[in-house]
Amino acid sequence: MKTDIILAGVGGQGILTIAAVIGEAAVRRQLFLKQAEVHGMSQRGGDVQSNLRLSDKPIFSDLISRGKADLVIALEPMEALRYAGWLKPGGFVVTSVTPFINIPDYPEEAVLMQTLKALPNAHLLDVDAVAKELGSSRVSNMVMLGAASPYLGIDDAALEEGIIHLFGRKGAAIVDMNLKALAAGKALVNHT
Amino acid sequence: MNNSLLLGDEAIAQAALDAGLSGVYAYPGTPSTEITEYIQASPTAKQRGVHSRWSTNEKTAMEAALGMAFAGKRAMVCMKHVGVNVAADAFMNAAVTGVVGGLVFVAADDPSMHSSQNEQDSRYYGQFALIPIFEPSNQQEAYDMVFDAFDLSEALGTPVMLRITTRLAHSRAGVTRRAERKENDLRFSTNPSQFVLLPANARKQYNALLAKQTLFQEASAKATSNKYTPGADRSKGFLAAGIAYNYLMEHFPNGCPHPVLKIGQYPLPIEAVKTLAADCDELVVLEEGYPLIEEALTGLLDSRWVIRGRIDGLLPRTGELNPDHVGVALGFPAVTEVEVPEQVRMRPPSLCTGCGHRDVFEALQVVYKEKADECRIFGDIGCYTLGYLPPFRAMHACVDMGASITMAKGAADAGLKYPVAVIGDSTFTHSGMTSLLDAINDRSCITVIISDNETTGMTGGQQSAGTGKLEAICQGLGVEPDHLHVLVPLKKNFDQMVDLLRREMAYDGVSVIIPRRECIQTLSRKKRS
Ligand SMILES: Cc1ncc(C[n+]2csc(CCOP(=O)(O)OP(=O)(O)O)c2C)c(N)n1
Numbered sequence: 001m002k003t004d005i006i007l008a009g010v011g012g013q014g015i016l017t018i019a020a021v022i023g024e025a026a027v028r029r030q031l032f033l034k035q036a037e038v039h040g041m042s043q044r045g046g047d048v049q050s051n052l053r054l055s056d057k058p059i060f061s062d063l064i065s066r067g068k069a070d071l072v073i074a075l076e077p078m079e080a081l082r083y084a085g086w087l088k089p090g091g092f093v094v095t096s097v098t099p100f101i102n103i104p105d106y107p108e109e110a111v112l113m114q115t116l117k118a119l120p121n122a123h124l125l126d127v128d129a130v131a132k133e134l135g136s137s138r139v140s141n142m143v144m145l146g147a148a149s150p151y152l153g154i155d156d157a158a159l160e161e162g163i164i165h166l167f168g169r170k171g172a173a174i175v176d177m178n179l180k181a182l183a184a185g186k187a188l189v190n191h192t
Numbered sequence: 193m194n195n196s197l198l199l200g201d202e203a204i205a206q207a208a209l210d211a212g213l214s215g216v217y218a219y220p221g222t223p224s225t226e227i228t229e230y231i232q233a234s235p236t237a238k239q240r241g242v243h244s245r246w247s248t249n250e251k252t253a254m255e256a257a258l259g260m261a262f263a264g265k266r267a268m269v270c271m272k273h274v275g276v277n278v279a280a281d282a283f284m285n286a287a288v289t290g291v292v293g294g295l296v297f298v299a300a301d302d303p304s305m306h307s308s309q310n311e312q313d314s315r316y317y318g319q320f321a322l323i324p325i326f327e328p329s330n331q332q333e334a335y336d337m338v339f340d341a342f343d344l345s346e347a348l349g350t351p352v353m354l355r356i357t358t359r360l361a362h363s364r365a366g367v368t369r370r371a372e373r374k375e376n377d378l379r380f381s382t383n384p385s386q387f388v389l390l391p392a393n394a395r396k397q398y399n400a401l402l403a404k405q406t407l408f409q410e411a412s413a414k415a416t417s418n419k420y421t422p423g424a425d426r427s428k429g430f431l432a433a434g435i436a437y438n439y440l441m442e443h444f445p446n447g448c449p450h451p452v453l454k455i456g457q458y459p460l461p462i463e464a465v466k467t468l469a470a471d472c473d474e475l476v477v478l479e480e481g482y483p484l485i486e487e488a489l490t491g492l493l494d495s496r497w498v499i500r501g502r503i504d505g506l507l508p509r510t511g512e513l514n515p516d517h518v519g520v521a522l523g524f525p526a527v528t529e530v531e532v533p534e535q536v537r538m539r540p541p542s543l544c545t546g547c548g549h550r551d552v553f554e555a556l557q558v559v560y561k562e563k564a565d566e567c568r569i570f571g572d573i574g575c576y577t578l579g580y581l582p583p584f585r586a587m588h589a590c591v592d593m594g595a596s597i598t599m600a601k602g603a604a605d606a607g608l609k610y611p612v613a614v615i616g617d618s619t620f621t622h623s624g625m626t627s628l629l630d631a632i633n634d635r636s637c638i639t640v641i642i643s644d645n646e647t648t649g650m651t652g653g654q655q656s657a658g659t660g661k662l663e664a665i666c667q668g669l670g671v672e673p674d675h676l677h678v679l680v681p682l683k684k685n686f687d688q689m690v691d692l693l694r695r696e697m698a699y700d701g702v703s704v705i706i707p708r709r710e711c712i713q714t715l716s717r718k719k720r721s
Contacts, residue, residue, distance in 0.1 A: 010539065023197050023364060033197065036363040038306070039222055039652075044541035044575065057445075060438035062363040065515040066527040082536045102542065104582075107535035115533050 001031075002055040003153040004064045006083045009075035010100045011043040014141040017166070018073065019050050021145060024162035025154050026054050036062040045102050047079055054153060073148045075141060076100045077112055077124070084119055093122040094148040094189070096140065123147060123189055130184050139181035146185020156186070195368040200360035203331040203367045204298060205230035207338035212373040214265035214293075215243030217253035219622065220651035221272030222307040223361035224300035228270055229654075240375065246648075248657040249593075249622040250275035254282040254297070261291035261351070262387060264379030266342055270298040273314050274592065278623070280317065283351075287321035288397045289387045290349040293376050294342035301357045303481055303512035309573070309592070311510065313481030318353040318458065322401055324408045325353045325458040326417070327434040331365040333417060333456065339370065340415075348407055357480045359512060360435050408459050417456025420464050422471070425449040428500075429472030431465070431485055436478035439518035455479075460488055469493055476521060477501035480513055542578055548709035549576040551681035552643050553584040555689035556612070559697065560586055567610035567697070568603060572596035572624070574616035575649045587614070594623025601627070601636040610697045613640045618648035621658035625665060631702050632670040639697050640704045642666075643681075645711035653714040662706055671704050681707035 005022070009015040019035050026033040036051040051064045066086055072093045074080030080095035087093065095116065099109060116122055127143040134143075142163070149159060160179055167175045198206060205227045208216065218228040231237045231244045243260075247253035250271040260267035271279060276299050283297065299314035318325035326341050328334035334356065341352040385393040412418055423429075430448070432440045433455035440448060453468045455461075469475065475497060477486040486501040493499070500506040506521050507513065520526050543550050553576075560567050571577055571587040572595060580587035589599055596619075600611035615624050620642050631638055642662060648654040658665060666676050677692055679685055689707065696703035 011541070019364075027197055027366060032366070034363055034365050036359060037199070039226070039362050044544065044578070044650075045539075046541035047539040059365075061442040061515045062359050062435065062438065063514045065442070065519065078536055078539075081533050085532055103537055103539055105537050107537060112535050115535055 001153045002057070003053075003071065003151070004069045005052040005054070005071045005073060005152070006064060006069050006086055007050040007052060007073050008079040008083050009048055010079065010102070011045050011048050013075040013100065015048060015050055015075055018141050018145045019052050020166055021142070021159060021162040022052060022054070022152065022154065024165050025158035028158045028161050029154060031056055031154075032059050034059045034062045047082065049079075049083065071148065071151045073144060075144060077116055078107060081112070081116060091121065092151050093119055094144065094151070095122065095124060096127045096144060097124050098126065098128045125188055127185065127188075130188060131181060134177065134180055134184060136177050139178055142178045142181035143185035143188070146182040146187075147189045149182070149186050150189060156182075195366065197364050198331055198367045199226055199362060199364050200328070200331050200334050200356060201226035201300075201362070202230045203335040204338055204354065204356070205234070206367070206369065207335040208266075208268045208296070209234060209236055209242065210370055210372050211339045211342045212266050212375045213242055213268055214375050215257065215260045216268045216270065217243070217247050217257040218270040219247050219250045219253055219275060220648050220654045221275050221300070222651060223302060223356075223358040224270045224272050224275075224298060225651050225654070226361070227298060246654055246657070250279040251282055254279040254286065257295060258282060258286045258289070258291070261293040261295035262380070263293065265293040265376045267293065268296045268298060271300070272308065273299055273301040273312050274308060274310065276314050276317050278593070283317065284321050285389060286351050287323050288389060288394060288401055290397070290401070291345060291351055292349070292379055292381050294345035295351040296338060296341045296345060296354055297351050298354045298356065300361050301355065301481055303357055306358055309590070311481070313484060314353065314355050315458065315481065315484050318355065319484070321351075322405065323350050323353060324411060325355055327355045327456055327458070328360060328417070329435050329437045329454070329456060331360070331363070331367050334360065335367050335369070337417065337456070344411055348404055348411070350401075350404060355434070357435065357512065405459070409462065412457050412459055412461040413463055415457040415461070417454070418461045418464060419454045420467060421448070421452045421454070423449050423451040426451060426472050428474040428476055429453070429468045430476050430478060431455060431468065431489075432478040433485060434480050436480050436513050436518070439513055439515045440478055440522070442515045443519055443522055443524060455485065460485065462492065465489070465492060469497060474498040474500065476506065478507070478513065478518060478521070540581060542581065543575060544712055546712045547575070548645055548681040548707060548711075549579065549643050551683065551686065551689070552576070552614070552641060552707050553579040553586050555686055555693060556614070556641070557584055557586045558690050559693040560612075562694075563610045563697070566608070567612065568608055570596040570600040570603070570611060570613045572613070572615040572619045573650070574619050575645075576614055576616055576643050579614065593619050594627050597624050597627035597631060597638070597640055600638045600640070601631040601634065604636045604638050605634075611638045612697065613638060615640065615642055616649070617642060617644040617646065617658055617662060618656040620662070621656070621665070625669065628666070628671070628702070628704075629669050635701050637700050638702055639693070640702065642704060642706045644706050644708040646708070647711045647714045649711045649713065653711060653717065666704050671702060675699055675701065675703040676706075677704070678706045678708055681709050
């Protein structure tokens with residue numbers, strides 16, 4: 001198997017946590033993994049992106065070639081669109097619909113949504129609403145991961161183990177909340 | 193199979209600990225910061241008492257590391273590429289003294305300038321200093337190379353450079369660890385003149401360094417990271433260094449049909465280069481950074497060979513490589529650039545909401561507009577450099593750490609009426625204190641704003657060397673008490689700040705204003721923990 005994923009968002013939204021859970025899950029399933037992150041300047045409210053590559057064979061490049069990504073996971077709709085062009089034919093986009101507006105010339109939302117909806121395989125999800133319903137706006141990213149989980153090539157149990165490993169230090173309640181968020185995200189896609 | 197998932201930086205840090213490190217010395221700088229942070233957070237390092245406190249700048253870090261190596265222990269010094277400029281005096285001379293304990297110098301380059309003001313290639317510094325350079329292609333190799341670099345450093349008595357780039361530093365992969373090696377005992381050189389670089393001694397030491405070059409060449413010839421793989425299709429051959437090797441192999445999942453010389457250790461293994469050249473008339477060089485190998489080949493080989501790379505335009509001259517560039521260089525069809533839809537806008541970084549630097553620039557902007565063409569604002573390196581961007585647009589220069597104060601002084605000397613310097617607290621202690629002394633000794637008519645958020649913010653909130661000491665430092669350097677002010681940059685103090693700026697800019701001498709309020713990022717982190 002081989003899955004090339006682009007994670008996109010705005011600095012501080014938590015795409016690296018999504019990457020970390022997938023990473024832990026991949027290690028548990030003895031997969032090879034390379035994950036290029038963004039640190040530094042652009043984390044100050046700029047656009048951030050991470051290339052995550054999973055495979056059962058050794059991986060060379062840390063970066064994904066244009067037109068080769070299997071999946072774009074975005075925590076922000078305009079950022080999803082920024083990387084849609086990296087998808088291979090038939091690749092999927094799973095994105096949050098909540099805009100993060102920290103620039104004066106943010107595009108008109110209706111037009112943005114229209115463009116996203118016109119993509120061949122896009123899931124546009126209100127992950128923030130789901131997270132809020134669960135009782136914590138901070139788990140939006142795990143809802144998103146749940147929604148993207150059918151396209152990862154990794155089983156749910158491994159993702160759950162990843163969450164337990166990553167959040168374990170923060171206590172059972174936090175682990176539980178994140179596991180719930182994962183399940184709720186998954187249900188979201190199965191229903192759309 | 194995979195032991196732990198580590199960033200390239202973390203792999204280097206873990207390797208150093210496992211290889212018997214006694215101290216890491218560093219000043220933060222993307223993409224090198226996480227090496228030292230990993231060691232600071234390591235329980236093993238704490239228990240062993242491995243030194244890991246941040247240094248005030250890269251030069252003090254380099255010198256302290258050299259001191260530890262002088263005393264026979266293993267030391268590592270880490271910095272971003274522009275930090276090498278700051279450390280260069282100590283670095284160049286450490287190559288001449290040599291070392292007793294192992295000394296590994298990590299230079300983290302940032303091609304494409306993700307978080308930097310240039311994309312200089314540190315390999316030239318390694319070559320300039322005449323020392324061996326290691327360049328890993330992946331996280332595991334980075335881990336393994338740290339062991340080899342320390343061993344080579346001690347075996348040949350030389351500092352060794354480990355050169356990495358952003359993509360390796362900030363990319364995660366599985367790394368398998370080796371057994372831990374004990375730290376060295378205290379041990380000193382038996383040669384009393386080794387570290388005393390008086391001309392007479394320095395000449396001897398320099399000759400000794402030149403004599404080591406053959407040994408460095410032999411080490412490169414034996415290095416497993418320099419690997420020649422023959423190939424049936426000899427229409428061209430590849431030299432691929434560091435992570436550029438991955439971009440080549442990415443295109444050939446079943447093995448490259450052309451001969452390939454992978455480079456992981458310098459000086460260039462000359463015999464291997466000649467073997468490759470004997471097989472192929474056209475050589476393609478894939479390297480991250482400047483065309484160092486490409487240039488070297490033109491000296492090693494005569495004009496019968498066609499040498500291709502960044503100089504002849506086969507690959508872009510600037511920026512980091514990626515699989516797409518390399519694919520085109522290999523003759524694969526270019527992936528047509530998919531148009532990014534026009535709704536997608538630039539999203540540049542910006543100062544955090546609630547950041548004290550914002551209040552400083554809001555006030556400064558007002559006073560700057562009043563003085564118009566008689567005022568220029570000299571910025572410096574840090575979060576506050578974002579004061580250049582809208583809505584502030586209140587900065588006319590940002591060059592290198594500390595330059596704000598000295599450039600303002602030079603412009604004052606040239607006749608500019610209202611030069612203002614804006615510098616962060618960490619940048620001030622890194623390189624601004626000597627600048628301020630120059631201005632004071634010359635009674636330059638400048639206004640210095642030390643925007644103090646009590647941390648090294650841009651690189652993620654590391655401890656700042658001058659926290660709690662800035663007024664004392666300024667007074668000690670000779671700033672007049674009447675022209676040294678501290679205030680809290682908050683909306684409610686806006687008028688006070690504007691008045692103060694007006695008053696001090698009119699003063700015919702050096703004034704220092706210290707707006708002080710803790711970085712909201714470090715503050716919220718403290719609250720959460
Ligand atoms: C010679 C050199 N070393 C390190 C860096 C990396 N660097 C950029 S900004 C910065 C922090 C500056 O901190 P401070 O001056 O306190 O400003 P803040 O970011 O906190 O506003 C550092 C270490 C650099 N650009 N140049």
